[in-house]
Every structure is written in C-alpha cells, then in structure tokens.
Amino acid sequence: MTAAAGSGPRSRLGRGGLPGGTRFPGFDVTTQARHWDPVTAGVVLDRLRSPEPPRFFTAREEAIADALFDQLLAQREDPRVPVTAMVDSRLAEQRTDGWRYADMPEDGQAWRESLRLLDHDAAQRYGRGFCECPEDQQRELIQHVQDLGSDDWHHLPAGRVWSLWTRYGCTAFYSHPAAWNEIGFPGPAYPRGYKALGIGSLESFEVHDSRPQDDPAADGQA
Amino acid sequence: MNAVRRRNASAWLLTDGGRRVNPRLRAGMRRFSDTDEIDLVIVGCGAGGSTLLQRTARAGWRVAALDAGPFWDPEADWVSDEAGSHHLYWTDPRVITGDDPVPLGSNNSGRGVGGSMIHYAGYTPRFHPSDFHTRSADGVGADWPIEYADLRDYYRAIEQELPVAGQHWPWGDPHGYPHSPHPVGGNGEVFLRGATRLGITARVGPVAIANGRFGSRPHCIYRGFCLQGCKVNAKASPLITHVPDALQHGAEVRADCMVTGIEIDERSGRATGVRYVHRGRERLQRARMVAVAGYSIETPRLLLNSACRRFPDGLCNEFDLVGRYVMVQGAPQTAGRFDEEVRMYKAPPPEVSSEQFYETDPAKPYRRGFSIQTVSPLPITWAEHVAAQGHWGTDLRRYMSDYVHWCCLGALCEFLPLPDNRVTLAEEKDHFGMPVAQFSYSQCDNDRALMRAAQGVMEEILKAAGADEVMTIGRYAHLVGGARMGTGPSDGVVDSSCRTFAVPNLLITDGSVLPTQGSANPALTIMAIAARAADLLIAGARSGNSQGVGVAG
16 A cells, blocks of 8 residues: 555644645634534544544555545645545445436446546556556546546546546545634534624634635636 | 414424423324324325324324434434535435436435425525416416415415514515524625625525524524534424424324335225335335325335336326426526635525526526525535536645635526426336436526526626626536326326325325426425315315215314
8 A cells, every 4th residue: 555544644634734724824623622512523523533444445446546535635745634544434334425327337336447447547658557656647647537528538427437536535525624724614513603694704713814815716826 | 372383383392401302202102003094104204294294193183104214313313514414315326317417315305304304405485476387477387286376375384383584575476474584694795795786686585494482492503504404403394393293293203114115905096005114124004095205206216116007107107297397406506706704604504595587587588587595505515616617636725725705606597397307217226125216307498598597697796796706516406396286197196286196095295296396495385285285185084075084183
C-alpha cells in the first residue's frame, strides 16, 4: 500500500485545521463538541478516529483510490481526511443511495471497474500503474475522464463515472470537521441552534472570513 | 380548548422536556392480530397514509398502517449532521433510465414513519386553482376530476394542524396562514433585497414550522438542519402531526414491515389484505379495505407486483396506466457570490418564496411556470453544486472555502405529465425477492424551456442583490403521479375520491394520484387529498355506501 489509510500520519488528522484552511484563523468546530447532543457528537467525533483497515477495496484498489482522492480533493500532505477509508466503509456496509443508472453497474462494482480502468489507462499511456505515476500524470489521466463529458470512457459513460467519484469523494471529505474548519461552517447545531441570523451576523463561536475579497469566482486563478 | 386540538391533539400528546416522543402512547398502542379482519390497512405511513390513519381512527375505525422503515425517535435516531442522516432515505436498489434519468435516494424518497416529510424542507404552498384544469386552460397537462374548491377547506384544515407560518399569500387563491412568518437569515435577506430591486413580489413562507410553541412542540431554534430530520419537533411531519392522535384513538402503526403484495379474492375481485415481511417472516394482515400510500415509485411497484389471475398485468392496470405519468419538478439551483457573509446554513432552508412566475404567461413561448424559493445547501450538498461546475482539486477546495459568501435559490418548474415517464419492473430483484422498480424519465421541450427561464430569473434576482458571480446546477425535486386520478378507468387509476376503478375496496392515498403538479411542493396537497378521501370514505360508511366496510362512524 502506498498510502495506508489505517496507519501512519494520515490517521492523525483530528483537531485543528487543514493545510490551506487559513481564511478562518483559530476556527475549530471540535472545541464546540460539548454543546452537541450526544448522538450527533458520537457520529461526528467518530470520524476523527483512526480509520479501520479496508473491508471493501483490495490493497491495489485502495492505493489507486487514495491517489485519485488526493487529486480530486487536493490533499497533498498529511494530515489528510481519510477519504478512501470513509468511502470503503460506505461500500462495505452498502450505505449507497440504492439507485443506479441502467447503463452503469451498482456503485460497488462501478468503483472497482473505474479504478481498474484508471490503472489500465496509466499503463497504456505511461507504462506504469496509476499510483506510481507522478502527480501531473495522474491529473492528466483524471482530466481525460472529465473531458469526455457524456461520451463513453471504455465501456462506461464518463460523466456518470465522474459523478460517482466526485459524489463519494465530496460526501466523505465535507463530512469531516477539518473540512468544516476550512470553510467556516460550525457543524452540528443541536440543541443550541443559532441566534444571530442575517447577513454579516456572527455567533460567539463563529469566526469572520479573514480574506473576504478572496473570491475564487472573480479572480479566475483557481 | 384550542379548535385544532379538538380535532387533532397530536401536538398536545407529545411529551415535554428532553424526550421527543411520548413513550406511554407508543407502549400503550393497540395491536391487532394478523387474523383480525380490521376495517382498513394502510401501506405507508407518510403524508398520505398518516393523514388517512388519523382521520379514520378518529371515526372509530379499526385501522393499522404498515411502514417499511422504523418508528423514529428523533432524539435517539437522528443527528444534526448531513452524512449521518443517510438512513432517512429509501436506499433499496432501483434502476433509473431515459434521456434525463432522475437520481433517487436522498432528495425525493422517505423511509419510516413520517415518510419523506421527515426530511422535506418544510415548504407547504397550496396548488393554484389553475392547476386543476391545465388541459382546458393551457392545452397542456391534464384536467383533474376535482377543482381547487373541493380541496380548499382541507388545505385550511391541514395548514392549521401542521401548523404553517407565513405572510399573507397573494397568489393563486389568496389566503393567510395561522402562524406569523419566521425571521429570515442571510439567504432570505438576499432574496428579498434582489426581488425588491427588480419589482418581483416575494413573501416569507409558507413553512410548516410553528412560530412559537404549539402544544408540547417547542419553538424552532433556527439550526438549519431541516433536511436531516427535525430533532427539535418544531418542523411538522406526520410523525408528530398525525400519528400521535391516531394512536390515541386506537390506531396501530406497525413499523419495519415491507408490504410485498395486495391479496385479491379471485372470485369477487376484492382486496382481502396485504402480504408483508417483518423480521424476515412473511405475514398477512386481513382487512376489509386496503389503502396504498407508498409514493410514486413504491405504489406503482406494489400494484404491478400484485398481479394475479384476475389482474395478470398488475393490479388496476387493465388500461396500462399504473406507473405512467410520473412527474418530477425541474429544480435548478442558482447561487450568487457576495463579499458579505451570507452564511446560508443558519436559519431553516425554507424561508422566502415567490409564485409570481407560476401561471402561464401568454407572452412566453412555454406553458405553465415555476416558483422560486430559498434553498440553503449544507457543505456536502454545496460541494455537489460546486463540483457540478467542473471544479476539482485545488480549484474545488478554493471555491468551497468561500462557502460563507454564497446565497442559493432554487426553482420548482412544472414538468408536464408524460405517459412514457414511468415506473416498470426491472429484471433485478431485491432481498425480498421482489423485482425492483425501474424509473424512466425524459423531459419535453416545455420542461427544458422552463428550466432555462427559471435559471434566468434566479440569476437576475441574485445579480440585482449584488452578486458578482452566479453558478447553477440542474437538478430535480419531488415525485408525484404514477397512479393518477381520472374521470373513468381509461384515463385514471383512481376516481376523485382516491378509490381505484378496478378494485372497489382498494384506495390510493398518496402523491401518485396527482394528475399534474403545479410549481408547488407537494406535501400539503397530498395531505389535503388524503384528508378529503378520508372524509368521503367515512361519510360513505355512515350512509351505508361502504362498498364492503361494515363499520359505523
């Protein structure tokens, strides 16, 4: 495994922010956990624990998924949100949305096939496995799938594979308190709720954006 | 005593303090035996099923409602968290297809007592009078066998029972609401500011969240997690608005029971009960009448799976109408970026709406219209919106870090009922051995034109409010149709009282009976139709026209 989700520094992401989480200095939602109801606190704080070893992905699939999610979610250094492990447990426990497109296999199978195809593309194009490729090559291989739009990627509709990857990846990543710190979202709000409603209003535990003009939509330098 | 309490005491039957359920009420619930021939068995305990259950229990009927999911305890079972709320949805296998397949699961399905109203936003607008005759007035859609006037009193009654908060409503049949409007958060402020600058009328509400205490239900705490199940008991769902009163009047709610077939007596052609699976065991509940309220996918699926010698193509399907004319609303979401901090996650997502574009405008190239409402996606749903623009990697993270600056509006476009937008049975079987539903959807030109027009108006509102950038995601919301109401068996599965044409003692009392959908969220209309069906059923039993129901009211 090139990137074991269950051991090493990857698993130590807990309290504190992510690299890049500099817009809301000092904001750490977990400091408010004592105000959360116990059922919610149990579910959310569980995400900070060291992830379990994979039960769904094979070791090779896990390595490819790690590399894919690192690119999709720009996780370049530790500590990382353990996205692969979170996706793995959803698939192992069949916590999928249930539905599938008629021209796609069910989610678990779609994951296995799409990871295998990424590896296949890497071998064809660069003569090595996907996770053995340098990052710029990995990004090119991923970009190729996105660029296909509604065309097929091998035997699968590319747009639906893209949607599968981003849906699972974003659901895992943005369920993690470290990601909430980065975006200024305080997480669970029961039983306390909010009192300061309205534009520009802050609760005592919220933090203003320190770079409000840093508008990714306007500067075009994403 | 409060007038609502006299006819539906649900809010007063909940306990106060930390508990959100009344343990005495649930423990003391009447329990029928499978071999009892009860007066009515209801399949599905959501908007339609629970309303029918409460009304018939009040009338003294021996009635039970079966639901495939759990009997929720909001305190123990729900969390104030997006990813942790996955169990609120219907996630059994389904296949989607067509030119514009509609993803199911999270956004348009429910599971458990309370149905999808457990996780709906809480918007409860009425349909407009024009919705009931779009075929004659606009040349599209269908005419209902009833008019708005047939539902008006039921709308008012349900609005009081939920109860609904909002400003006076100037559209459709103008009306007021029992509770005054809630204060709005940043998202609502932006909508109101943009609309005012453009001369568009927007109003606060209508939202099924009590403004103030209501019985033992506490005040809303504006925490923004309406779509994850209201742990507060402030937002209305049948779990707290109709089920408690039903239990108090002797109804049974049987949770974790998946109904797999409706039993038919081949000789008489009448329904005799339902087959269901509970804890792995197949059982059969006998009843004099059966009502199906499983919503637009599961209701047609159950009818089609209940084929028998007398109904070889599926129950009530002699005219090939079961599963057809299923509708979703086109629900594009447009977000705008502001230098100010909007923080749309604070306050309930349902805040402000406009129905100014609801009706057919003869100057436009399309028929019918759309409504616009605040929606306030939490981070995971917001990431889907951002990722849909094609952003990934560093680009995605940067956009996401800008979350507090965005305001988000959603439209509901009236997609037209089309025969080929339908539920059929797939080859694939689920773990009960029952064929899974296949749902095919393709938009027509009018649908697509509405999506574009709605996006245009939302962009204008956001820009007028000061947004420097906007971005839109195309999506769908809600489900209705699939067993529509008609004037006769060749154009409908049920008649105007929700009774099936084919089986005299079988009713359908959910969103699948709607022939058209307007641009309104369907929950209130589904409850109003079920309440009306219950009244007619009870009155029929009293006058002797019981079609086999031998109970007096």
